Amino acid sequence: MSGKMAGVTLVADWSPKPEFKLGAKDIEGRQTYLGSQVWRNPKLEIREYDIPTPGPEEVLLEVKACGICGSDVHMAQMDKDGYIFYPGLTGFPSILGHEFSGVVVDAGKKAYDKRTNKPFRGGERVTSEEMLWCGSCRPCADGQPNHCERLDEVGFNVNGAYAKYLVLPARTIWSLESLAQRYKGDDIFLAGSLVEPTCVAYNAVIERGGGIRPGDRVVILGGGPVGMAACAILKRAGASKVIISEPAIERRNLALQMGADYAIDPTKEDFADRVLEITEGMGADLFMEATGLPTVVYPGIERVIWEGRTLNSRVVVTARAEAKMPVTGEVLQVRRASIIGAQGHSGHGNFPRVIDCMADGMDMTRISTKKVTLEQLPQSIVALQTDKTDCKVTYLAK
Numbered sequence: 504m505s506g507k508m509a510g511v512t513l514v515a516d517w518s519p520k521p522e523f524k525l526g527a528k529d530i531e532g533r534q535t536y537l538g539s540q541v542w543r544n545p546k547l548e549i550r551e552y553d554i555p556t557p558g559p560e561e562v563l564l565e566v567k568a569c570g571i572c573g574s575d576v577h578m579a580q581m582d583k584d585g586y587i588f589y590p591g592l593t594g595f596p597s598i599l600g601h602e603f604s605g606v607v608v609d610a611g612k613k614a615y616d617k618r619t620n621k622p623f624r625g626g627e628r629v630t631s632e633e634m635l636w637c638g639s640c641r642p643c644a645d646g647q648p649n650h651c652e653r654l655d656e657v658g659f660n661v662n663g664a665y666a667k668y669l670v671l672p673a674r675t676i677w678s679l680e681s682l683a684q685r686y687k688g689d690d691i692f693l694a695g696s697l698v699e700p701t702c703v704a705y706n707a708v709i710e711r712g713g714g715i716r717p718g719d720r721v722v723i724l725g726g727g728p729v730g731m732a733a734c735a736i737l738k739r740a741g742a743s744k745v746i747i748s749e750p751a752i753e754r755r756n757l758a759l760q761m762g763a764d765y766a767i768d769p770t771k772e773d774f775a776d777r778v779l780e781i782t783e784g785m786g787a788d789l790f791m792e793a794t795g796l797p798t799v800v801y802p803g804i805e806r807v808i809w810e811g812r813t814l815n816s817r818v819v820v821t822a823r824a825e826a827k828m829p830v831t832g833e834v835l836q837v838r839r840a841s842i843i844g845a846q847g848h849s850g851h852g853n854f855p856r857v858i859d860c861m862a863d864g865m866d867m868t869r870i871s872t873k874k875v876t877l878e879q880l881p882q883s884i885v886a887l888q889t890d891k892t893d894c895k896v897t898y899l900a901k
Contacts (some may be wrong), residue, residue, distance in 0.1 A: 504554055504563065504609060504668075510598035511665035511880045512550045513578055515587060518543040528652070534594035534660050538578065539825060542593060543585045545578060547881035552598070552662070555670040559611035562623055562673050564631070567692035569664040570602035570871065571880070571896045572700065573727055573795075574823070576887045578659075590825050594660030599884075600898070601633035601658035603669070604679060604695025614673035618680060623673065628683075630695040630858075632675040632702075633657040634849045649706070649847030665880055665898060677854045681862040689899070690868065696897060697728070697867040701857045702848035703821065704732035708791055709740070710853060711845035712819040715789055717741025720782050720813070723763070724800050725793035726754035728895045729821060731761045731870045733791050738762030739865055746781055748774055748800075751891045753872075760869060774803040779810060786811020795822035801829055809834045816840040871895045 517532045523540045525531060535541045557563045577588035578599065587593070610623035618627075635655040636648035643651050657663045657671070679695045686694050707729070708714070708721075715721060721742045723730045726749030738745050739762070747758040748767040755766035767777045778787065786807045794800050797820070808816045820828075820842065834840065848854070861867060872893040875883050883896050 504556070506554045507551050508554050508667040509549050509877060510552050510662065511600070511877060512548050512596050512598050513545055514548060514596040515542040515545040517541060520586070530594070534592075536592050537590060538593035539586055539588060539590040542587045542595060545581060545587050547579055547884060549878070549881070552666065554668050557609055557611050557614065557670050560613045560673055561611050561670050562607050562614050562676055563609040564605040564629065564669045564671060565608045566603055566664045566667060566669055567605045567689065567900050568603065568696040569600045569898045570696050570700065570728070571884055571887060571898070572602055574601075575599050575658070575884055579884050580888045590823055592654065592656055592659050597658065597660060598662040598664075598666050599658045600663035600665035601656065602696050602699045603664035604628070604630040604692045604698070605669070608668070610673065616673070616678065617676075618678035628679040628691055628695065629676050630679055630698045631657070631671050631677065632849045632854060633659075633663075633699060634847050635661065635672060635675060636849055638674065646850060648849040665877065667900065677858060679858065681858060685862055685864070693868050693871055693897060693899070694861055697871065697895070698854065698857055698861070699848060700728045701732040701736070701867055702853045704729045705736055705853050705857050706848050706851070707819045707821040707845035708733050708737055708789065710851045711843055712789055712791070712817055715740050715742055718743045719788040720744040720785060721746070721789045721791070722778055722787045722804075722807070723747045723791045723793060724804070725749060725795070725822065726751065726758050726894070727793060728870055730791070730793040731758055731894060732867060733793070734758050734762040735865055735867065736860075737789070739860065744782060746778060746787070753892050754894055757870060757872070757894055769803075774800070775806040775810070778807045782811065784812055786813040786816060788813055788816060790816065790818045791821055792818060793821045795824040796826070797824055797828040798826050805831060805834050808838050808840050814839045818842045819845050821845050871897045873897070874899050876901065
């Protein structure tokens, strides 16, 4: 397939801070694992590209839907010195967009569909992981693809899905055909674009956080898409009380629809007091930190752990942030509590399990509260830096 396509592209200046030192995985002038230490003056542009061609083990996908992630917002957002907010792997210029679904248009002869165990034929409705793990480094060989030593990420350092077409390795692609009986028409693509952020939550609270037992109490801090997905997953897993803390009323109300039993406004209520009241002094078995504001929220979490009667509480850190958590070791020791980091969504059966949950009725499409065109993406990304009214803004292809 030949021709041209438009792509929403982030460009920025390579301008490392004085203390930054080039690491083994960094590429001078092009790529770094410490984005907020290097990239300055980000800009969003719509550029023209050739339609890519798939290799022998690759698939050409026609993008049908792609959500705007907080990572996209933070890559385009500047601090007071002009540096981007996003702290992780970045390589610019790149087309953004990594929460996507679409239709297979073309595929290499060795590009296999995991649903059929046969080569892709074309026409399959699919989604994909955005973490392009290599499969041969030590973490990958140990079964930890989220920590691949040669990691590329769709929409971060390689071209993403804010475009008409996208080439991907077949190993990261997952079929959406099981959703066909639940979602009609293009709704299957809207649901498919929400698999990736839902898998981030699943990886955090089930895989890394160790899951819960039916009857456990859980607290989610932050009502973004990952926090919303955690509400749905944990309620489905049997939590007796799902409590979310979120300042935006629209997001609190949406969380109550997604599985939360209680929604706290931390700007008007004392977070720790309210959690202890709801749980009758017990506290929580699992906390998920999804705000990216650890210095703000962790003291409240720590107080609930200290004053609550629950032992072995786990705090799963999901949001990316440079700030250090103000941790008191004595609280962790006395209350047998732990802090766990969670990155990514790949491996461990996360994608097929989330897709199966969606096929069985876990409807995530409610969190997509606004739909935009490709041309509207740049202004929508900028608007989300300050306007938190919408939970998930989704690009739908024409």
